[in-house]
Amino acid sequence: MKVPGLIQFDEWQDSYAxxxxxxxxxxxRDLFAAAxxxxxxxxxxxxxxxxxxxxxxxxxxxxxxxxTEGVAGLxxxxxxxxxxxxxxxxxLMEDFDILITxxxxxxTTGGQQVLDLLGKTFINKGDIVIxxxxxxxxALQAFSAYEPNILTIAFDEEGMQTTVLEExxxxxxAQSPSGRHGVKFVYTIPxxxxxxxxxxxxxxxxHLLELSRRYEFLxxxxxxxxxxxxxxxxxxxxxxxxxxVIYLSTVSKVFAPGLRxxxxxxxxxxxxxxxxxxxxxxxxxSALNQVIVEHYFNDTDWRGELSRMCExxxxxxxxxxxxxxxxxxxxATWTHPEGGLFVWVTLPDYVDTPQLxxxxxxxxxxxxxGDGCYPGGSGLGRNALRIAFCYENPESITEALxxxxxxxxxxxxxxxxxxxxxxx
Amino acid sequence: MKVPGLIQFDEWQDSYAxxxxxxxxxxxRDLFAAAxxxxxxxxxxxxxxxxxxxxxxxxxxxxxxxxTEGVAGLxxxxxxxxxxxxxxxxxLMEDFDILITxxxxxxTTGGQQVLDLLGKTFINKGDIVIxxxxxxxxALQAFSAYEPNILTIAFDEEGMQTTVLEExxxxxxAQSPSGRHGVKFVYTIPxxxxxxxxxxxxxxxxHLLELSRRYEFLxxxxxxxxxxxxxxxxxxxxxxxxxxVIYLSTVSKVFAPGLRxxxxxxxxxxxxxxxxxxxxxxxxxSALNQVIVEHYFNDTDWRGELSRMCExxxxxxxxxxxxxxxxxxxxATWTHPEGGLFVWVTLPDYVDTPQLxxxxxxxxxxxxxGDGCYPGGSGLGRNALRIAFCYENPESITEALxxxxxxxxxxxxxxxxxxxxxxx
Numbered sequence: 001m002k003v004p005g006l007i008q009f010d011e012w013q014d015s016y017a018x019x020x021x022x023x024x025x026x027x028x029r030d031l032f033a034a035a036x037x038x039x040x041x042x043x044x045x046x047x048x049x050x051x052x053x054x055x056x057x058x059x060x061x062x063x064x065x066x067x068t069e070g071v072a073g074l075x076x077x078x079x080x081x082x083x084x085x086x087x088x089x090x091x092l093m094e095d096f097d098i099l100i101t102x103x104x105x106x107x108t109t110g111g112q113q114v115l116d117l118l119g120k121t122f123i124n125k126g127d128i129v130i131x132x133x134x135x136x137x138x139a140l141q142a143f144s145a146y147e148p149n150i151l152t153i154a155f156d157e158e159g160m161q162t163t164v165l166e167e168x169x170x171x172x173x174a175q176s177p178s179g180r181h182g183v184k185f186v187y188t189i190p191x192x193x194x195x196x197x198x199x200x201x202x203x204x205x206x207h208l209l210e211l212s213r214r215y216e217f218l219x220x221x222x223x224x225x226x227x228x229x230x231x232x233x234x235x236x237x238x239x240x241x242x243x244x245v246i247y248l249s250t251v252s253k254v255f256a257p258g259l260r261x262x263x264x265x266x267x268x269x270x271x272x273x274x275x276x277x278x279x280x281x282x283x284x285x286s287a288l289n290q291v292i293v294e295h296y297f298n299d300t301d302w303r304g305e306l307s308r309m310c311e312x313x314x315x316x317x318x319x320x321x322x323x324x325x326x327x328x329x330x331x332a333t334w335t336h337p338e339g340g341l342f343v344w345v346t347l348p349d350y351v352d353t354p355q356l357x358x359x360x361x362x363x364x365x366x367x368x369x370g371d372g373c374y375p376g377g378s379g380l381g382r383n384a385l386r387i388a389f390c391y392e393n394p395e396s397i398t399e400a401l402x403x404x405x406x407x408x409x410x411x412x413x414x415x416x417x418x419x420x421x422x423x424x
Numbered sequence: 425m426k427v428p429g430l431i432q433f434d435e436w437q438d439s440y441a442x443x444x445x446x447x448x449x450x451x452x453r454d455l456f457a458a459a460x461x462x463x464x465x466x467x468x469x470x471x472x473x474x475x476x477x478x479x480x481x482x483x484x485x486x487x488x489x490x491x492t493e494g495v496a497g498l499x500x501x502x503x504x505x506x507x508x509x510x511x512x513x514x515x516l517m518e519d520f521d522i523l524i525t526x527x528x529x530x531x532t533t534g535g536q537q538v539l540d541l542l543g544k545t546f547i548n549k550g551d552i553v554i555x556x557x558x559x560x561x562x563a564l565q566a567f568s569a570y571e572p573n574i575l576t577i578a579f580d581e582e583g584m585q586t587t588v589l590e591e592x593x594x595x596x597x598a599q600s601p602s603g604r605h606g607v608k609f610v611y612t613i614p615x616x617x618x619x620x621x622x623x624x625x626x627x628x629x630x631h632l633l634e635l636s637r638r639y640e641f642l643x644x645x646x647x648x649x650x651x652x653x654x655x656x657x658x659x660x661x662x663x664x665x666x667x668x669v670i671y672l673s674t675v676s677k678v679f680a681p682g683l684r685x686x687x688x689x690x691x692x693x694x695x696x697x698x699x700x701x702x703x704x705x706x707x708x709x710s711a712l713n714q715v716i717v718e719h720y721f722n723d724t725d726w727r728g729e730l731s732r733m734c735e736x737x738x739x740x741x742x743x744x745x746x747x748x749x750x751x752x753x754x755x756a757t758w759t760h761p762e763g764g765l766f767v768w769v770t771l772p773d774y775v776d777t778p779q780l781x782x783x784x785x786x787x788x789x790x791x792x793x794g795d796g797c798y799p800g801g802s803g804l805g806r807n808a809l810r811i812a813f814c815y816e817n818p819e820s821i822t823e824a825l826x827x828x829x830x831x832x833x834x835x836x837x838x839x840x841x842x843x844x845x846x847x848x
Contacts, residue, residue, distance in 0.1 A: 141704030269434035280565030
């Protein structure tokens with residue numbers, strides 16, 4: 001793998017802003033490069049498998065988009081997005097009982113831009129942000145640019161442990177001279193969490209909302225995977241239960257990431273601030289992409305496409321869970337996602353997954369070492385890994401886990417000897 | 425005009441980051457809304473006139489883009505952009521004697537994203553950034569989010585007054601306890617400056633480069649308008665004379681803004697930092713837009729389209745300059761652009777253009793008051809205005825300046841009486 005800037009002397013190294021000094025590129029992005037090797041089975045990327053998208057339809061949609069919208073789709077647009085795209089989002093949100101008007105939503109460059117805008121709008125250096133631990137690496141990257149203190153709350157199969165969150169809030173208040181917890185917002189991915197795969201139960205959602213009212217903090221609900229459910233019953237969105245929740249989503253996992261179209265729903269005063277911040281960041285998003293998205297959701301059988309995609313993912317999830325049982329050692333535990341793209345595997349404390357990765361690459365498999373899913377320097381997650389079942393077929397997933405199981409087994413065998421001898 | 429958040433009480437007002445408190449939405453963006461009224465002649469927006477773009481061609485290009493690139497155009501892409509788009513940029517840059525390889529360039533969401541990335545990568549709170557004064561409002565917005573101290577250097581018809589810049593650098597060094605000027609970068613739009621319309625002469629460019637070497641600061645060369653020359657001879661790009669210059673441009677003014685496709689060329693260690701910062705900001709830009717841009721520049725007569733567009737602008741520039749002579753009072757002075765989209769008009773000190781705007785709107789004309797083109801709180805530019813000749817036809821431009829001239833004349837008449845009476 002190429003490490004940019006390693007060889008070349010950087011005569012500007014004293015010029016960069018402080019926020020950049022501790023930044024790291026995402027291990028996942030680096031792995032995308034490795035994953036393009038044809039002999040590698042990738043369990044690392046969170047790329048949706050859009051290889052079955054009907055390209056003729058999308059091609060027609062793109063051509064129609066230019067023809068019907070004409071110059072409007074090629075010109076600068078509103079910073080907040082096209083009115084028609086917002087209307088589409090309003091309709092899409094009805095499926096989740098989130099009832100809004102176009103004034104409650106802003107169209108963004110994917111969900112990722114929302115995370116950057118939230119960081120830019122809310123975070124002063126040293127402010128506290130709370131996330132699940134582990135959490136989405138892209139969120140950690142986006143927030144970190146504004147130098148917050150990121151605290152994490154562990155999840156179990158019912159999602160974020162809200163009683164632990166409450167203890168943390170109390171601790172922060174008790175420790176603070178001002179008697180304030182200082183939390184700018186709590187960021188959660190309640191459905192099929194990335195990287196955990198777990199879904200927050202209704203009871204936990206209610207508790208989280210209650211805490212947000214009692215302790216007065218904002219909740220950021222990130223829901224890219226909500227429509228990717230393969231079993232179990234949907235749980236109401238936090239935003240559907242409380243209008244003060246900031247909600248974001250994207251078409252990346254239900255249509256295509258290459259359109260870079262996401263959105264944020266927020267209380268209007270907050271949205272006004274996000275819009276102001278967005279203006280200096282990009283002037284406006286791509287009008288053409290928004291028009292294509294409108295056409296896709298308005299004029300094609302997108303629900304049919306999505307349900308075919310979900311069938312695919314469901315099969316792959318089953319293959320992954322079965323292969324884990326078959327090939328992973330008894331010391332390993334893992335989550336049992338009802339949807340989404342990921343399974344989170346926990347190994348004994350003495351296993352180091354960043355180290356494991358190079359051995360896995362030798363055997364032709366990639367995964368995401370768990371430490372990247374925690375704030376830098378936390379030291380957490382080094383015994384865990386994220387594996388994605390979205391991109392490879394069932395046979396490849398099974399084969400990948402067979403190889404990965406063998407790599408892990410190699411490591412564990414040595415330790416078992418020590419343990420049996422009473423050394424560890 | 426709607427002022428967001430004015431009526432609704434903002435219960436989160438204590439939650440925002442400090443950087444947001446002093447942010448303002450761009451007057452220009454607000455004017456875009458006013459400009460959509462059919463009875464208004466807009467001299468405010470910097471929108472290229474793409475109404476003559478051959479939509480059938482672009483429609484075909486969009487359809488082809490999906491068909492030929494298939495899933496690659498719809499999937500997540502590299503943070504730094506598609507290799508093919510970078511190759512295209514390398515070829516386009518040859519026209520300006522900027523000889524680079526794909527490793528020297530990153531594809532961005534318009535030029536605006538580059539400005540945000542530069543701010544994020546380089547600016548600590550209180551750092552000094554130098555721009556022309558007046559300068560591009562979007563740059564001020566982008567940089568301001570990172571709370572620099574922005575100093576401005578006036579231009580004349582030969583562009584930024586580099587001897588004034590040198591004096592400023594000396595002053596900064598003399599004032600600093602560390603003996604350092606503390607300038608993170610000097611931002612310039614050397615060709616047909618926004619809002620000034622002026623072009624930096626070769627002598628000034630050489631002087632600026634010499635200063636950057638002697639005083640060790642980075643130059644950021646923003647060149648969205650370089651291909652829009654209607655008279656005079658091209659002046660070499662700063663980047664063509666020095667590889668340490670950071671150069672940015674966009675397809676917005678030569679193809680279409682709705683594609684949001686720009687690029688940045690930077691020394692490789694700097695580019696590596698910008699790329700790292702970009703990752704947390706958007707993961708990647710729109711692959712589809714990049715594919716469409718590739719097809720447009722590779723497979724259509726874009727040079728023919730552009731030269732037709734330049735003919736249009738040339739005619740409008742002449743109409744504007746003639747109408748200024750005809751209808752503007754003798755106290756007014758203005759620049760004489762050889763290209764681009766804008767003319768900068770200076771009125772006597774006692775005229776206040778922000779106040780003038782409402783009277784102009786009553787008469788059905790919009791312009792950009794000059795104060796928005798200076799850093800907030802500088803108090804500069806209140807006697808100046810930016811007028812754009814890119815979007816309206818010659819007759820409308822003439823009519824708009826006739827009306828605007830009358831509005832200005834109304835104001836000046838009163839002052840002349842005072843002056844004649846020796847009061848002012």
